[in-house]
Amino acid sequence: MSVFRGIGDSRRAQPDRVAPVAAAHVEERRTAHAGWVGVGTLACNRCDAPVALTAGPVRPTDTLTCPFCRHRAAARDFLSLGTPTRPARVEVRATYDAR
Numbered sequence: 481m482s483v484f485r486g487i488g489d490s491r492r493a494q495p496d497r498v499a500p501v502a503a504a505h506v507e508e509r510r511t512a513h514a515g516w517v518g519v520g521t522l523a524c525n526r527c528d529a530p531v532a533l534t535a536g537p538v539r540p541t542d543t544l545t546c547p548f549c550r551h552r553a554a555a556r557d558f559l560s561l562g563t564p565t566r567p568a569r570v571e572v573r574a575t576y577d578a579r
Contacts, residue, residue: 517572
């Protein structure tokens with residue numbers, strides 16, 4: 481903005497043109513809470529063969545395949561939280577969104 485004008489210039493001081501401001505970036509963050517449920521076993525519910533998780537965490541609805549009999553089902557069907565746990569132990573955690 482120009483404050484000083486020439487001598488004898490009676491025009492009002494006008495601010496220099498300013499480019500319009502772009503829309504603000506909005507970032508939404510959701511808080512997720514996790515809780516430990518227990519230790520269980522992943523094994524086929526048909527042949528009782530252990531099933532390994534090679535790709536990391538899975539959801540209960542994700543499909544797993546038995547490496548022995550090729551049975552396909554949701555991960556929840558392969559999970560047993562009963563004792564005794566066998567060598568294919570997994571740690572079970574529940575995660576939910578705080579809305």
